[in-house]
Amino acid sequence: MGNEYAIEADQLRRTYRGRTGWLRPKKTEVDAVRGVSFTVRRGELFGLLGPNGAGKTTTIKMLNTLLIPTSGTARVGGHDVVKQTREVRRRIGYVFGGDRGLYERLSALDNLRYFAELYGVAPREQKRRIAELLDLVGLAGRERERVEGYSRGMRQRLHIARGLLHAPDVLFLDEPSIGVDPVAARELRRTVADLAASGTTVLLTTHYMVEADELCDRIAVIADGQIQALGTPAELRHRADGRRVVEVEAYGVPDSAVAALRELPGVRETAVEERGALQLLTVQSDAHVDVQGEVLRELAGVRLGRVSSREPTLEDAYVAIVNAA
Amino acid sequence: MLLLGTLLHVKQISRSPLEVAIAMVVPIVQATLAVYLFRSGGEQHRLIEAAVGAGLMGVWSSVLFGSGGAIQNQRWQGTLEMIMLAPRRPMLVILPITVATGLTGAYSLLATLTWGRLLYGIRLDFAHPAAFVVAAVVCVLALGMFGLLLASTFVLMRNANALTNALEYPIWLVSGMLVPITVLPAWTGPIAAVLPTTWGARALREATTGGPVWPSIGICLAISLGCLILGGFAMTYVERRARAAATLALA
Numbered sequence: 001m002g003n004e005y006a007i008e009a010d011q012l013r014r015t016y017r018g019r020t021g022w023l024r025p026k027k028t029e030v031d032a033v034r035g036v037s038f039t040v041r042r043g044e045l046f047g048l049l050g051p052n053g054a055g056k057t058t059t060i061k062m063l064n065t066l067l068i069p070t071s072g073t074a075r076v077g078g079h080d081v082v083k084q085t086r087e088v089r090r091r092i093g094y095v096f097g098g099d100r101g102l103y104e105r106l107s108a109l110d111n112l113r114y115f116a117e118l119y120g121v122a123p124r125e126q127k128r129r130i131a132e133l134l135d136l137v138g139l140a141g142r143e144r145e146r147v148e149g150y151s152r153g154m155r156q157r158l159h160i161a162r163g164l165l166h167a168p169d170v171l172f173l174d175e176p177s178i179g180v181d182p183v184a185a186r187e188l189r190r191t192v193a194d195l196a197a198s199g200t201t202v203l204l205t206t207h208y209m210v211e212a213d214e215l216c217d218r219i220a221v222i223a224d225g226q227i228q229a230l231g232t233p234a235e236l237r238h239r240a241d242g243r244r245v246v247e248v249e250a251y252g253v254p255d256s257a258v259a260a261l262r263e264l265p266g267v268r269e270t271a272v273e274e275r276g277a278l279q280l281l282t283v284q285s286d287a288h289v290d291v292q293g294e295v296l297r298e299l300a301g302v303r304l305g306r307v308s309s310r311e312p313t314l315e316d317a318y319v320a321i322v323n324a325a
Numbered sequence: 326m327l328l329l330g331t332l333l334h335v336k337q338i339s340r341s342p343l344e345v346a347i348a349m350v351v352p353i354v355q356a357t358l359a360v361y362l363f364r365s366g367g368e369q370h371r372l373i374e375a376a377v378g379a380g381l382m383g384v385w386s387s388v389l390f391g392s393g394g395a396i397q398n399q400r401w402q403g404t405l406e407m408i409m410l411a412p413r414r415p416m417l418v419i420l421p422i423t424v425a426t427g428l429t430g431a432y433s434l435l436a437t438l439t440w441g442r443l444l445y446g447i448r449l450d451f452a453h454p455a456a457f458v459v460a461a462v463v464c465v466l467a468l469g470m471f472g473l474l475l476a477s478t479f480v481l482m483r484n485a486n487a488l489t490n491a492l493e494y495p496i497w498l499v500s501g502m503l504v505p506i507t508v509l510p511a512w513t514g515p516i517a518a519v520l521p522t523t524w525g526a527r528a529l530r531e532a533t534t535g536g537p538v539w540p541s542i543g544i545c546l547a548i549s550l551g552c553l554i555l556g557g558f559a560m561t562y563v564e565r566r567a568r569a570a571a572t573l574a575l576a
Contacts (some may be wrong), residue, residue, distance in 0.1 A: 016571060049460030066406055068569045105340035114333045115327040118411035118418065141553035162407075264559060 003078060006170050006201035007040035007063060012072035032058040034225035035072070040203060042169075045196040047216035048205040050323055055095075055225040056205040057174055063203070064094050064172050077169055090120070093163035093171045097178035099155055104148040107277055108139055108158050110164050111147060112165065119166040133161040138193065153184035160191065171195060173204045177211060209315040221318060223325035233314055240284070240312035243268060244245055246292050248281040248303030260298050266291055271319050277303065285317055326413075330421030331428070338391065338429050348429070351386070352436035353444070355379035355397035360445045373449065374440035377529050378502045383433025384468055385522060386458040387498060388420075389489050391426025396479035415564040416473065416557035423472030434461060456542075460532045463542050464525035467549035471521050475554035477563045502526045521548040568576035 014033040018027045027260070033055040040046040048056050061067040063074050078085040103111050109130065116126045134140040137157035147155065156176060168241045173192065177185040185208075193215055196202050206212055212219050213233045218290060220230040222231065229236060253272065261270050266289030273280040281299075285291040292309055338344055359375035395421075399405040440446040451457045452575050478488060482515070495548035499513050506513065517523045524545035531538045 064410065066410060066568060067571055068565070086412045088408060094407070095409055098402075098403075101407050102402070102403075103333070103337050103404060104402065105337050110333055110336065115411075116332060117329050117406070118413060120412060259486060 004041055004260075005039045005075075006042045006044070006077060007038075007046070008075045008205060009063065009074050010037050011061070012036045012059065012062055013070045014055075014062055014067060015114035033062070035220065036227055037072075038220050038227060038230060040201060042201055043196065043199045044206065044217050045192070045202045045215055046214040047219040048203065048222055049207075049212050049219055050205075050211075050222035051207075051319060054222045056222055058096075059222065060172050060174050060203065060205060064092055064141055065089055066094075087287070090166070091169045093168035094164070095159045095163035095171065095173050096175055097156065099152060099179075100320070102147045102155060102158060105146060107144050107146055108134070108150070109143040111158065112143075112162060115162050116165050121166050129165060129167075130161075133164055136164075137161045137317070138187070153180050156180050156184070156188065160188070164195075168200070170203070172200045172303055173202060175205055176205065177206065177208060177301045180187055185211070208269075209313070209318060210317075213314045222322045226325070228325045229321045236291075236310070236317050236321070237311055237314050238317075240317040242287050243284050243312045243316070243320075244287045244289075244291075244296055244305070244309060244311050246283045246285070246309050248283070248295065248299065248307050250279050250281055250299060251277060251303040253279050253281060253302055253306070254301065257298055257302065261295060264294050264298070265289065267304045269316075269320050269323050271323075282316070284312065284320060326417065327421055327424075328544035330418075331425050332497070334422050334425035335428055335509065338425055343379040344429070348432060348436070351383060352380070352433055353440050355383055355433075356444060356568075357465050360441065360447070360459065362433035368501025372441070372447045373451075374530055374533055374553060376438055378526065379441075379533050380434035381464065381502045381522075381526050381529060382497050383437055384427065384430035384464060385500075385502065386493060387415060387433055388423065388426045388468040388472040389475065389493055389496070391429065392423045392476045392479060392489075394489070396422070396476055404430035407479045409567075414557065415560040416553075419476050419560060420469070420473050420553075420556075431461065433466045433518075434464075440521065441482055451533050453532045453538055456538040457529065460525070460528040460538060460542055463546055463549075464529060467521040467525050467545050467552075470549040472554065472555040474552045474559060477556055477559035496522055498525070500526050518546065521545050521552060524548060526539035 012033055013031070013035055016030045020028060032322065036055070036059055048059060050056050058067065062069045063076060063081060065081050065088050076088045077091045081088050098138055103114070108167055112130045112133070114128065116130060120155045121129055134143050137160055138305045139154060139157055139161065142154070147158065160176065177188050180188060185253065189211060192202060192204065204215065216233060218230065218232055219236055221236070229239065258270055258272055261267060261283055266285045267283055268286065269284040271282045281296055283291060292307070296307065356376060359379035360372060363372055363375040374575055396405065399408065401501060409415060411418055417521065438449060443450055498509065499517050500520050502522070506517050506523065524541050528538050528541035531541055
């Protein structure tokens with residue numbers, strides 16, 4: 001591994017050990033990450049995709065020095081994340097999604113001033129840098145308001161400004177668009193794309209396929225603490241080549257019907273997504289087998305909405321990879 | 326960084342409605358307690374001493390609950406990870422928080438004295454007024470440094486609240502904030518001698534009623550600097566342990 005890499009992870013493992021009970025304490029162990037290896041080139045926008053509990057956040061926290069790996073090694077900017085913690089911290093920014101991580105009773109300006117000091121931004125540069133970032137994230141003019149009055153989108157933008165204060169070489173974005181409205185999410189994607197274009201290495205975790213597809217140069221799909229697939233979005237999409245997808249909107253599909261669909265000849269994957277009262281049933285099959293008629297027969301008696309057949313997307317490839325794990 | 330950090334943490338703490346309510350009510354309760362305790366003991370002439378002791382109890386509570394509570398609050402807010410991620414020594418990151426709790430605690434001392442004067446007519450006659458001010462400042466700083474040592478434990482423990490509750494009263498008693506340490510069992514002597522709170526309380530009492538203030542201030546400062554150095558090492562060690570044990574975040 002040479003200097004061309006901003007991030008190098010080699011066989012990273014992390015086991016969480018806990019104890020429950022006082023009188024008869026029981027030790028618990030959870031293997032959150034089980035031997036993850038990958039590299040990210042300088043200036044690359046790399047996506048880490050996976051379901052909840054797959055090990056995405058644990059991987060990011062090992063790379064950004066917040067957690068010490070149980071075994072394995074990782075380097076960021078050529079520095080070991082365990083032995084050269086401070087060198088790594090000087091070069092990285094960390095942004096996570098959600099409401100937390102900011103001083104609520106302070107203004108955005110105070111939050112940024114404090115973190116600029118903490119992250120070692122030179123005093124004479126602080127004012128200019130903070131103004132620049134407030135402009136970048138669209139919070140200029142609102143910086144003197146307390147964060148507790150901010151919307152989720154505004155907090156998220158403040159998070160990003162905070163993560164960029166010291167102009168990091170590597171930016172870790174852990175589900176930054178979670179809970180953000182579509183317009184704000186689009187702006188966020190534009191900001192991330194601009195950062196990558198200006199040479200910042202970005203490691204992004206997300207649930208949203210569109211986001212990963214639009215932004216990432218390469219994507220690693222992680223499930224069950226291990227990388228299941230790694231490649232460009234186009235390469236991953238090929239995982240679903242030779243397949244056809246039938247989508248059915250339904251109301252109250254019993255589990256037995258979903259199980260029966262899985263047994264149909266030619267069916268490779270099934271997935272059910274709850275959307276309020278509606279369930280979106282996705283059935284992936286071999287392209288040369290027309291399963292639509294069979295699917296509708298199995299769902300006889302269930303109230304149905306729109307039924308369609310289409311080419312597979314990156315999301316279908318992702319579902320196939322995760323289900324195979 | 327230490328100054329800005331301290332100021333912003335004072336700002337953050339003092340804007341908490343709970344903190345404000347506690348800061349308004351507790352000094353009145355403390356002043357009342359002190360007055361009735363010493364009146365019933367027939368020691369009317371020592372009311373000022375009692376008020377100072379009660380005020381110091383407030384500073385201690387603020388530091389103890391502040392250091393523990395602030396670390397716990399930062400964990401709940403998700404800011405503990407963000408500040409520990411800074412490329413700084415962990416001690417420099419946490420010290421502004423504990424000094425800020427000492428500073429907000431100083432309000433408790435002032436408020437207890439003021440309420441004592443307004444409600445109970447305690448005459449604020451200090452034997453050495455200038456030394457009293459110095460002793461109060463040293464006390465606040467000392468408790469902030471002592472708080473750093475405590476905070477190292479709080480960084481490691483997810484249930485830091487349990488420890489803060491257990492520590493509040495023993496330190497009041499052993500340090501002689503309200504009751505002279507001479508009336509306590511002999512075995513508490515060595516513990517009292519190494520606590521900066523004991524020497525801080527003594528310095529304040531001597532500045533109030535007369536006595537050699539400066540040696541007590543000096544010892545208080547020396548022990549506190551020891552706490553600062555020890556706290557610095559403890560913080561570095563504990564930060565690493567917390568990263569290994571994954572206790573910086575809630576989950």
